[in-house]
Amino acid sequence: MKKNIVLFGPQGSGKGTQAQLSSKAFRIPHISTGDIFRQNIKEKTELGQKIEKLINSGKLVPDDITNEIVKERLQKDDCSMGFILDGFPRTLNQAQFLSSFININLALEIFISDEEAIKRIGDRRTCSKCGAVYHLTHLAPREEGVCDKCYGDLIIRDDDKEKSVKKRLETYHKQTEDLINFYYKEGIYKKVDGMQTIADVNNAVGEIIKSLT
Ligand code: AP5
Numbered sequence: 001m002k003k004n005i006v007l008f009g010p011q012g013s014g015k016g017t018q019a020q021l022s023s024k025a026f027r028i029p030h031i032s033t034g035d036i037f038r039q040n041i042k043e044k045t046e047l048g049q050k051i052e053k054l055i056n057s058g059k060l061v062p063d064d065i066t067n068e069i070v071k072e073r074l075q076k077d078d079c080s081m082g083f084i085l086d087g088f089p090r091t092l093n094q095a096q097f098l099s100s101f102i103n104i105n106l107a108l109e110i111f112i113s114d115e116e117a118i119k120r121i122g123d124r125r126t127c128s129k130c131g132a133v134y135h136l137t138h139l140a141p142r143e144e145g146v147c148d149k150c151y152g153d154l155i156i157r158d159d160d161k162e163k164s165v166k167k168r169l170e171t172y173h174k175q176t177e178d179l180i181n182f183y184y185k186e187g188i189y190k191k192v193d194g195m196q197t198i199a200d201v202n203n204a205v206g207e208i209i210k211s212l213t
Helices: 015-026 033-042 046-056 063-074 092-101 114-122 162-186 198-210
Strands: 003-008 030-032 082-086 106-111 124-127 133-135 189-193
Touching: 003 015, 003 162, 015 030, 015 082, 015 133, 015 198, 030 033, 030 063, 033 046, 033 063, 033 082, 046 063, 063 092, 092 162, 106 162, 106 198, 114 124, 114 162, 162 189, 189 198
Parallel strands: 003 082, 003 106, 030 082, 106 189
Antiparallel strands: 124 133
Protein backbone atom coordinates (compact mmCIF):
# COMPACT_ATOMS: atom_id res chain seq x y z
CA MET A 1 0.00 0.00 0.00
CA LYS A 2 1.15 3.53 -0.75
CA LYS A 3 2.33 5.51 2.25
CA ASN A 4 0.70 8.88 1.68
CA ILE A 5 1.33 10.57 5.00
CA VAL A 6 0.70 14.02 6.40
CA LEU A 7 2.59 15.08 9.51
CA PHE A 8 1.47 17.93 11.67
CA GLY A 9 2.23 19.34 15.10
CA PRO A 10 3.16 22.56 16.86
CA GLN A 11 6.32 24.47 15.96
CA GLY A 12 9.37 22.63 17.25
CA SER A 13 7.49 19.37 17.83
CA GLY A 14 10.00 17.56 15.64
CA LYS A 15 8.08 17.22 12.36
CA GLY A 16 11.18 17.99 10.28
CA THR A 17 13.42 15.78 12.43
CA GLN A 18 11.03 12.81 12.31
CA ALA A 19 10.13 13.25 8.64
CA GLN A 20 13.82 13.11 7.70
CA LEU A 21 14.30 9.88 9.70
CA SER A 22 11.16 8.16 8.36
CA SER A 23 11.84 9.30 4.81
CA LYS A 24 15.17 7.45 4.94
CA ALA A 25 13.74 4.37 6.68
CA PHE A 26 10.74 3.96 4.36
CA ARG A 27 12.34 5.35 1.17
CA ILE A 28 9.68 7.90 0.47
CA PRO A 29 10.34 11.62 -0.08
CA HIS A 30 10.11 14.18 2.71
CA ILE A 31 8.26 17.22 1.41
CA SER A 32 8.31 20.25 3.67
CA THR A 33 6.41 23.35 2.59
CA GLY A 34 8.55 25.38 5.02
CA ASP A 35 11.75 24.11 3.31
CA ILE A 36 10.33 24.89 -0.15
CA PHE A 37 9.46 28.43 0.94
CA ARG A 38 12.84 29.02 2.63
CA GLN A 39 14.66 27.81 -0.50
CA ASN A 40 12.68 30.31 -2.59
CA ILE A 41 13.54 33.11 -0.15
CA LYS A 42 17.22 32.14 -0.26
CA GLU A 43 17.23 32.14 -4.07
CA LYS A 44 15.26 35.42 -4.13
CA THR A 45 12.72 34.02 -6.59
CA GLU A 46 9.52 35.95 -7.35
CA LEU A 47 7.68 33.69 -4.88
CA GLY A 48 10.44 34.13 -2.28
CA GLN A 49 10.17 37.93 -2.43
CA LYS A 50 6.39 37.75 -2.11
CA ILE A 51 6.39 35.53 1.02
CA GLU A 52 9.53 36.56 2.94
CA LYS A 53 7.85 39.12 5.21
CA LEU A 54 4.90 36.83 5.93
CA ILE A 55 7.12 33.94 6.98
CA ASN A 56 9.51 35.99 9.08
CA SER A 57 6.63 37.51 11.03
CA GLY A 58 5.14 34.06 11.69
CA LYS A 59 2.11 34.37 9.39
CA LEU A 60 0.88 31.67 7.02
CA VAL A 61 1.43 31.85 3.27
CA PRO A 62 -1.97 32.18 1.49
CA ASP A 63 -3.68 28.86 0.71
CA ASP A 64 -3.89 29.39 -3.07
CA ILE A 65 -0.08 29.73 -3.35
CA THR A 66 0.67 26.83 -0.99
CA ASN A 67 -1.91 24.47 -2.50
CA GLU A 68 -0.58 24.81 -6.05
CA ILE A 69 3.03 24.25 -4.96
CA VAL A 70 2.11 21.04 -3.13
CA LYS A 71 -0.05 19.70 -5.97
CA GLU A 72 2.78 20.20 -8.46
CA ARG A 73 5.33 18.56 -6.13
CA LEU A 74 3.15 15.49 -5.45
CA GLN A 75 2.86 14.80 -9.17
CA LYS A 76 6.60 14.06 -9.45
CA ASP A 77 7.66 10.45 -10.05
CA ASP A 78 9.41 10.03 -6.69
CA CYS A 79 6.02 10.20 -4.94
CA SER A 80 4.72 7.08 -6.69
CA MET A 81 5.14 4.88 -3.56
CA GLY A 82 4.15 7.59 -1.12
CA PHE A 83 5.47 10.68 0.65
CA ILE A 84 5.69 12.41 4.00
CA LEU A 85 4.20 15.88 3.87
CA ASP A 86 5.65 18.00 6.68
CA GLY A 87 3.75 21.19 7.54
CA PHE A 88 0.97 20.73 4.99
CA PRO A 89 -2.00 20.87 5.36
CA ARG A 90 -2.29 23.51 8.07
CA THR A 91 -5.80 24.75 7.36
CA LEU A 92 -9.08 22.99 6.67
CA ASN A 93 -9.08 24.50 3.19
CA GLN A 94 -5.64 22.95 2.49
CA ALA A 95 -6.80 19.54 3.84
CA GLN A 96 -9.91 19.57 1.64
CA PHE A 97 -7.88 20.64 -1.37
CA LEU A 98 -5.38 17.80 -0.80
CA SER A 99 -8.15 15.21 -0.50
CA SER A 100 -9.68 16.46 -3.75
CA PHE A 101 -6.82 14.99 -5.81
CA ILE A 102 -5.00 12.41 -3.67
CA ASN A 103 -5.81 9.72 -1.14
CA ILE A 104 -4.16 10.23 2.27
CA ASN A 105 -3.63 7.08 4.42
CA LEU A 106 -2.33 8.62 7.64
CA ALA A 107 -2.59 12.01 9.35
CA LEU A 108 -0.10 11.95 12.20
CA GLU A 109 0.14 14.61 14.87
CA ILE A 110 3.29 14.97 16.97
CA PHE A 111 2.28 16.82 20.09
CA ILE A 112 4.33 18.90 22.56
CA SER A 113 3.52 21.73 24.99
CA ASP A 114 4.04 25.37 24.00
CA GLU A 115 6.71 25.77 26.73
CA GLU A 116 8.72 22.90 25.23
CA ALA A 117 8.21 24.29 21.70
CA ILE A 118 9.66 27.68 22.65
CA LYS A 119 12.58 26.04 24.50
CA ARG A 120 13.46 23.74 21.59
CA ILE A 121 13.26 26.40 18.92
CA GLY A 122 15.57 28.67 20.93
CA ASP A 123 18.28 26.00 20.69
CA ARG A 124 17.62 24.89 17.10
CA ARG A 125 20.30 25.40 14.48
CA THR A 126 19.65 24.80 10.78
CA CYS A 127 22.17 24.22 7.99
CA SER A 128 22.16 27.20 5.61
CA LYS A 129 23.16 24.89 2.74
CA CYS A 130 21.26 21.57 3.03
CA GLY A 131 18.58 22.41 5.64
CA ALA A 132 19.62 19.67 8.13
CA VAL A 133 18.26 20.39 11.61
CA TYR A 134 20.31 20.29 14.84
CA HIS A 135 19.75 21.11 18.49
CA LEU A 136 22.46 22.53 20.75
CA THR A 137 22.02 19.73 23.31
CA HIS A 138 19.63 17.04 21.98
CA LEU A 139 21.19 16.70 18.52
CA ALA A 140 24.46 18.60 18.55
CA PRO A 141 26.67 18.77 15.44
CA ARG A 142 30.14 17.19 15.73
CA GLU A 143 31.77 20.60 15.26
CA GLU A 144 30.11 23.72 16.65
CA GLY A 145 28.39 25.80 13.95
CA VAL A 146 29.18 23.33 11.13
CA CYS A 147 26.84 20.84 9.43
CA ASP A 148 27.93 17.17 9.82
CA LYS A 149 26.52 16.30 6.38
CA CYS A 150 27.68 19.08 4.03
CA TYR A 151 29.95 21.33 6.19
CA GLY A 152 27.57 24.28 5.61
CA ASP A 153 27.22 27.01 8.26
CA LEU A 154 24.58 26.42 10.94
CA ILE A 155 22.27 29.39 11.41
CA ILE A 156 19.22 30.48 13.42
CA ARG A 157 16.15 30.67 11.15
CA ASP A 158 14.78 34.19 10.63
CA ASP A 159 11.36 33.09 11.88
CA ASP A 160 12.77 31.54 15.06
CA LYS A 161 12.73 34.80 17.06
CA GLU A 162 10.50 34.40 20.14
CA LYS A 163 7.86 36.88 18.89
CA SER A 164 7.42 34.98 15.59
CA VAL A 165 7.37 31.62 17.36
CA LYS A 166 4.55 32.79 19.67
CA LYS A 167 2.58 34.05 16.66
CA ARG A 168 3.13 30.71 14.83
CA LEU A 169 1.96 28.74 17.88
CA GLU A 170 -1.14 30.92 18.24
CA THR A 171 -2.02 30.34 14.57
CA TYR A 172 -1.35 26.60 14.92
CA HIS A 173 -3.74 26.19 17.85
CA LYS A 174 -6.45 28.19 16.06
CA GLN A 175 -6.31 25.99 12.94
CA THR A 176 -5.59 22.56 14.40
CA GLU A 177 -8.92 21.61 15.87
CA ASP A 178 -10.54 21.76 12.41
CA LEU A 179 -7.75 19.64 10.94
CA ILE A 180 -7.99 17.00 13.66
CA ASN A 181 -11.77 16.79 13.26
CA PHE A 182 -11.42 16.49 9.49
CA TYR A 183 -8.92 13.60 9.64
CA TYR A 184 -10.62 11.98 12.66
CA LYS A 185 -13.84 11.72 10.63
CA GLU A 186 -11.85 10.16 7.77
CA GLY A 187 -10.60 7.54 10.27
CA ILE A 188 -6.89 8.21 9.61
CA TYR A 189 -5.89 10.49 12.51
CA LYS A 190 -3.18 9.25 14.92
CA LYS A 191 -1.24 11.07 17.62
CA VAL A 192 2.28 10.56 19.00
CA ASP A 193 3.70 12.03 22.22
CA GLY A 194 6.52 14.32 21.02
CA MET A 195 7.85 15.00 24.55
CA GLN A 196 9.91 11.77 24.44
CA THR A 197 13.48 11.52 23.12
CA ILE A 198 14.05 11.80 19.36
CA ALA A 199 14.73 8.02 19.21
CA ASP A 200 11.55 7.13 21.12
CA VAL A 201 9.39 9.39 18.96
CA ASN A 202 11.03 7.82 15.91
CA ASN A 203 10.15 4.31 17.13
CA ALA A 204 6.54 5.30 17.78
CA VAL A 205 6.21 6.96 14.35
CA GLY A 206 7.90 3.97 12.66
CA GLU A 207 5.50 1.49 14.27
CA ILE A 208 2.49 3.46 13.04
CA ILE A 209 3.86 3.76 9.50
CA LYS A 210 4.69 0.02 9.42
CA SER A 211 1.11 -0.76 10.39
CA LEU A 212 -0.22 0.83 7.18
CA THR A 213 -1.37 -2.07 5.09
P1 AP5 B 1 7.78 25.14 8.85
O1 AP5 B 1 9.15 25.10 8.34
O2 AP5 B 1 6.86 24.02 8.54
O3 AP5 B 1 7.85 25.45 10.37
P2 AP5 B 1 6.98 24.98 11.62
O4 AP5 B 1 5.71 24.28 11.38
O5 AP5 B 1 6.89 26.23 12.40
O6 AP5 B 1 7.79 23.86 12.24
P3 AP5 B 1 9.28 23.95 12.63
O7 AP5 B 1 10.14 23.75 11.44
O8 AP5 B 1 9.51 25.20 13.43
O9 AP5 B 1 9.42 22.77 13.67
P4 AP5 B 1 9.44 21.19 13.48
O10 AP5 B 1 8.19 20.61 14.06
O11 AP5 B 1 9.80 20.78 12.07
O12 AP5 B 1 10.61 20.82 14.49
P5 AP5 B 1 12.14 20.38 14.24
O13 AP5 B 1 12.19 19.00 13.72
O14 AP5 B 1 12.89 21.44 13.52
O15 AP5 B 1 7.03 26.47 8.30
C1 AP5 B 1 7.66 27.74 8.36
C2 AP5 B 1 6.70 28.80 7.84
O16 AP5 B 1 6.39 28.55 6.44
C3 AP5 B 1 5.33 28.89 8.52
O17 AP5 B 1 5.35 29.65 9.70
C4 AP5 B 1 4.49 29.54 7.41
O18 AP5 B 1 4.74 30.93 7.33
C5 AP5 B 1 5.04 28.88 6.14
N1 AP5 B 1 4.30 27.65 5.82
C6 AP5 B 1 4.78 26.37 5.84
N2 AP5 B 1 3.82 25.51 5.50
C7 AP5 B 1 2.71 26.24 5.25
C8 AP5 B 1 1.38 25.90 4.89
N3 AP5 B 1 0.98 24.62 4.73
N4 AP5 B 1 0.48 26.90 4.72
C9 AP5 B 1 0.83 28.19 4.87
N5 AP5 B 1 2.08 28.58 5.23
C10 AP5 B 1 3.01 27.61 5.44
O19 AP5 B 1 12.63 20.34 15.77
C11 AP5 B 1 12.77 21.53 16.52
C12 AP5 B 1 14.06 21.46 17.37
O20 AP5 B 1 13.89 20.50 18.42
C13 AP5 B 1 15.30 21.01 16.59
O21 AP5 B 1 16.43 21.71 17.10
C14 AP5 B 1 15.40 19.49 16.87
O22 AP5 B 1 16.74 19.04 16.82
C15 AP5 B 1 14.84 19.42 18.28
N6 AP5 B 1 14.06 18.21 18.56
C16 AP5 B 1 13.23 17.56 17.68
N7 AP5 B 1 12.65 16.51 18.29
C17 AP5 B 1 13.10 16.52 19.58
C18 AP5 B 1 12.87 15.68 20.75
N8 AP5 B 1 12.03 14.64 20.69
N9 AP5 B 1 13.51 15.99 21.89
C19 AP5 B 1 14.36 17.05 21.95
N10 AP5 B 1 14.64 17.87 20.92
C20 AP5 B 1 14.02 17.61 19.75
